[in-house]
Amino acid sequence: MIRLPLHQHPAPPxxxxxxLSSTSVPFTSCSDTVYFSPVTLGTPPQSxxxxxxxxxxxxxxxxxxxxxSSSCPPDVTNFFxxxxxxxxxxxxxxxxxxxxxxxxxxxxGYQAVDALSFAPSLSVPAQTFALIDDTDGFAVVCKEDGxxxxxxxxxxxxxxxxxxxxxxxxxxxDPVFGFYLSGNTSxxxxxxxxxxxxxxxxxxPAHFVGELTWAPVVERTLAQIYPDADLSNFTAAELAAxxxxxxxDFDIERVHLQVPGEALHAVSGRRAAVVDTGTSLIYAxxxxxxxxxHGMGATCYFTDLETSEDERLFIPSPCFxxxxxxxxxxxxxxxxxxxxxxxxxxxxxxxxxxxxxLLYRDVPPGSEAEPVACDEGMxxxxxxxxxxxxxxxxxxxxxxxxxxxxxxxxxxxxxxxCDQGDCGGGDCFEEEMCFVQVSVNGFGDESxxxxxxxxxxx
Numbered sequence: 001m002i003r004l005p006l007h008q009h010p011a012p013p014x015x016x017x018x019x020l021s022s023t024s025v026p027f028t029s030c031s032d033t034v035y036f037s038p039v040t041l042g043t044p045p046q047s048x049x050x051x052x053x054x055x056x057x058x059x060x061x062x063x064x065x066x067x068x069s070s071s072c073p074p075d076v077t078n079f080f081x082x083x084x085x086x087x088x089x090x091x092x093x094x095x096x097x098x099x100x101x102x103x104x105x106x107x108x109g110y111q112a113v114d115a116l117s118f119a120p121s122l123s124v125p126a127q128t129f130a131l132i133d134d135t136d137g138f139a140v141v142c143k144e145d146g147x148x149x150x151x152x153x154x155x156x157x158x159x160x161x162x163x164x165x166x167x168x169x170x171x172x173x174d175p176v177f178g179f180y181l182s183g184n185t186s187x188x189x190x191x192x193x194x195x196x197x198x199x200x201x202x203x204x205p206a207h208f209v210g211e212l213t214w215a216p217v218v219e220r221t222l223a224q225i226y227p228d229a230d231l232s233n234f235t236a237a238e239l240a241a242x243x244x245x246x247x248x249d250f251d252i253e254r255v256h257l258q259v260p261g262e263a264l265h266a267v268s269g270r271r272a273a274v275v276d277t278g279t280s281l282i283y284a285x286x287x288x289x290x291x292x293x294h295g296m297g298a299t300c301y302f303t304d305l306e307t308s309e310d311e312r313l314f315i316p317s318p319c320f321x322x323x324x325x326x327x328x329x330x331x332x333x334x335x336x337x338x339x340x341x342x343x344x345x346x347x348x349x350x351x352x353x354x355x356x357x358l359l360y361r362d363v364p365p366g367s368e369a370e371p372v373a374c375d376e377g378m379x380x381x382x383x384x385x386x387x388x389x390x391x392x393x394x395x396x397x398x399x400x401x402x403x404x405x406x407x408x409x410x411x412x413x414x415x416x417x418c419d420q421g422d423c424g425g426g427d428c429f430e431e432e433m434c435f436v437q438v439s440v441n442g443f444g445d446e447s448x449x450x451x452x453x454x455x456x457x458x
Contacts, residue, residue: 003197017447022173022202023122028143028195035277035452036144037180037198040117041237048078050148052198053177054248055276055449057156057346059116059163060130061146063109071133075140080131082112087125089113097130099157102279102442102449106136116163122173124166130157149275155246163198179277180207181456184210203228210443212240212349215250219243224272244341250446253345257295260339265295271396272447273344279451282342283441284351286321289329291437292439293319293340296358299433302327325441334359335375338432344454357453359434 027037028049036049041061048061049235066072082088090112100106109132117123138437153161161169169173183235197204203212219242222231231239252273258266268288293300298321303312305328321330334340342353347374437453 018171022176022199022204024118024197024199024204025118026197027405034142034144034195034280036142037118037148039148041080041115041127042082042117043087043113046078046080046085047119048080048145049143050146051144051278052150052179053147053276053278054150055274055278056099056101056147057151057153057158057162057246058097058130059061059127059146059148060097060099060107060109060132063131063133066109066133066135072135073140075379076145079144081309082114085114087115087117089126091128095158097132098156099130100136105138107132107134107135107138109133110123111158111160113189118163122167122200124163127163127166128160137277140228147278151248152244152246154244167200178203178204178207179205181452181457202371204294213349215347217244218249218251218272220245220249220272227446245274249274249278250346253348255345256343256350256449257292258341258343259295259297262295265291267291267295273346273450274447275450277452277455279449280437280453281451282438283449283451284438285446286324286329286440286446289438289440290319293332293436296332296334296340296436297338298332298436301330302334303330329454331438331439333433342438344448344450351454353454357456358437360437 025037031142034051035394036051038047038237039050040047050059050061061080062072062076062078064079064081064083072079082090091110095111096108097111098106107128107130111130113126113128115123115125116127116129149156149162150164151162153159153165156162162177164173164177169171180194180199181196211449221230221242222234222239225243225245245451250273252271254269255267257272259265266292268285271285271288290300297315298319301314301316302322303314305326309429314330315327317327322329336355336359338355340355340358342358344353345352441447441449
């Protein structure tokens with residue numbers, strides 16, 4: 001095994017090969033939002049920090065032309081210079097590339113071929129990837145220079161084999177990888193410290209105790225994979241057939257919510273689920289999400305879709321299903337002090353997500369760290385959960401008096417005198433409130449998208 005420095009034991013079941021050595025590479029994080037690992041491209045190698053994304057299949061970096069034209073985000077620091085690589089090869093005719101992600105961010109450019117390497121002994125001599133020369137609102141969270149797609153080839157924009165697929169095809173790794181989060185990631189702000197490890201070709205038994213639970217990657221019908229798509233041109237046989245979704249897709253048997261002193265909340269029965277390392281939250285089917293919020297005693301915030309975006313304000317409401325043509329869910333707030341547990345049954349075993357990961361605040365309890373500084377001159381406030389809200393956020397609030405007016409109680413109230421004096425008096429939450437790290441899955445009412453909130457160790 002080759003292990004790069006990084007600042008659970010039984011043998012695998014028979015169907016999991018372990019005849020090849022595995023390689024572990026570290027990854028770092030920013031504010032527990034994205035995870036990126038060192039990768040090199042070209043000859044001589046040019047170094048990049050690529051976001052590890054099991055929810056997409058395309059690999060790309062920003063090109064030097066993007067830098068020259070100022071078309072890339074200002075925070076990008078590393079650009080691929082094709083003229084400096086002797087192994088670089090263009091594809092003729094030029095093959096364009098364009099992709100949009102779930103949050104609406106997108107990038108575009110063209111595809112090319114060059115050497116990609118995770119470690120000296122773990123290289124793909126001719127990996128097809130995309131060079132990005134234009135972005136559509138794509139935000140760089142921290143120090144990432146691009147994305148490494150780790151889903152399946154079938155959901156690649158141009159049907160390109162992934163780096164992991166090419167490594168396995170070359171006999172360098174088994175078709176297995178392990179993604180380990182150390183659990184000490186929540187407050188890494190600048191991405192300087194490694195917080196986990198990606199093991200290529202296997203998994204590291206030093207990172208878990210007990211037995212692994214194996215869940216098969218399942219096949220779905222077209223309607224299950226694309227719930228909002230127009231499928232009228234497909235035949236009955238095609239609609240009835242199942243096929244791989246292209247993602248790390250498996251079944252959840254049951255979902256439960258446990259609140260101390262209350263009966264168990266049975267949120268749902270069998271649901272589809274996808275593990276996505278490029279996503280921070282847990283995205284749940286709409287009715288499941290409302291059941292979770294209601295069980296936590298949360299307040300939900302919606303926006304009125306019949307109001308223009310410039311005038312749209314947050315509307316607090318009890319967490320019950322609403323008319324989705326009129327009200328769009330935005331986020332939920334729940335008491336920080338309630339020790340809730342959201343549990344998923346997978347492969348006959350229960351996996352818990354506790355309040356440590358379900359409830360979010362910028363400053364952890366007992367921490368000596370100061371809340372994020374806000375620019376009060378620009379209208380910024382710090383709310384009771386330690387959140388820094390800029391002027392645009394407070395415009396959306398619509399009720400800065402913290403009274404029981406048309407938009408009700410909001411979360412920058414002076415209960416703990418943490419609102420920098422913006423709100424004076426009035427009714428407020430009786431206890432500190434936190435953002436719930438669960439949102440609504442906009443891509444189907446029967447499936448969960450499990451981000452890193454689910455993957456952190458308990």
